[in-house]
Amino acid sequence: MQVDHTAPASWVNTRIKQDEVFKYMDHGRDFIPDDEIEAKIRVDEGKEPDPQQVRAILAKSMAIKDLTTDEVAVLIRVNDKAMLEEMRQTAFNVKQKVYDNRIVTFAPFYLGNYCVNRCSYCGFNHDNDTCKRKVLNDEEIRHEVEVLAGKIGHKRLIVVYGEHPKNDVDYIVESLKTIYSVKTKTRNGTNSIRRVNVNAPPFSIADLKRINEAGIGTYQVFQETYHKKTYARMHPVNTIKGNYNWRLYCMHRAMEAGIDDVGIGALFGLYDWRFELMALVYHTQELEKRLGIGAHTVSFPRLQPALNSIITPDWPYLVSDEDFKKIMMIIRLAVPYTGMIVTAREKAEIRNEAVMMGVTQMDASSRIEIGGYSDVVTAQKENKQQFILGDTRSLDALIRDLAAMGHVTSFCTAGYRCGRTGKCIMDLLRSGTEGKFCKLNAVLTFQEWLDDFASDDTKRLSQPLIDREINEIKQKNPQALDIFINYYERVKKGERDLYL
């Protein structure tokens, strides 16, 4: 028998504070002009843009300048294979310039799948009676983190909560404290979770202040779809999530609450991917214009099958692999300094290609069922998961594959610990300075992980990469060499959590 998980009306009815939406609007208008976006993507639709025009746009990206939405619309129209390859190469080069050759890794950690909303495409939909509901208690959270940090070696998490009184602000704050408190012994040192990013519902300013005070990393909320008609179709109007603008303005509220690292995203496949891509750019530009800080990360999950979802294989907006690759390239080119996350929803082959298109963050050893990390059963459990994973590589396997591609896996949390957050890190990313810090901290944290968790094969394959990185630091960043070598030697001797 399913437990009734309906939330009391008194909780539901007080969630949305309309004054905390209207105060940011422009005479009652939001910042996603549907008609304007549709018009921009229809200009010269189907016509291949002039290569000179495209190359001028690519040069602008390479100078680490944000693209205009008109320029993004031009790139969207590119279908010529040779020009797409130029775009891909430029996207990769932009990422290398801003972030160097590191990929940050993290793990998703689902704490609760109770939800009051009825999103048509989601396995956690309130009306999905086959979904086994669970919210982890303190002891269960600790067990999960002991596996994440103590056995796998993760140091960064994205914790995910449904919208329900059982996993509301009090629970979020307490769970964050629990996660940060867990310390584990490792092969040669110790480990703990050093940065917890939060994927949660939109909250009021007061609640966001409380979440901020718990020491979160990035606050992440996806609009799902920016297209208003589709949004209304997917999210019943009598649900909290049915309020488009409450969700759309949550990052304005977050920044007012003092949260300066925010992550936005869209679920590609609900509507025309070109519209969603443009809207994401509008969104980060709005944050930059109104609040002085753009999005710290942009995510672009692609719609996949979910238990009892209405999305069928002939849904007209499902995104092909080729279009998905375009989305990644264009986001990188449009917003050169933003972090880009490609999750294990995607197959390993696509994620490997994504590395060469400018993404900066990937998860691995991922378990997305509630309590999945300490669960001895290894098969994915559809009735406990929001979706099905495409890439089931272990962290060790991902690291080995990335090393073979010349990429260092980073567990860096330095910016978050050193006060390089918000506007500061955005400025440093634009100037190219942060990339130098990225390399230093990537090598330090990579060495930690290799010493504490790596298989013999991965250690052996990774050592030449570490040696090359150290040589590059000597050549390109000699002023950092002394302090870097000092920290590196200390890490080799077992000291942990050193950062610059």
Added chain:
Amino acid sequence: MNGTSTSRIVRLFESAASALEADAGGPVHLVRLIGPRTSFVAGRVPDEMPFVASVRVILNEQWALLFYPAPGHSIDREKVKAMFKDLYTLS
């Protein structure tokens, strides 16, 4: 900590920033301490940040200054704390 207090702390910092930077020989940032997180609030962000271990001077449980001292420069913590002694009445 309300918005008014934060503005006053930022103003206090900005009025002292030049002198602090001159002593340190490098950038100085005002940061908020939020559990394990250190959040940037104010200060000059040069195109080339020095690659030195930052020196943290904690003003109270919520606020600190981060110095990036140039070689040969040291931070007089007591002098810095005295400059911000009014901070303790603003928390």
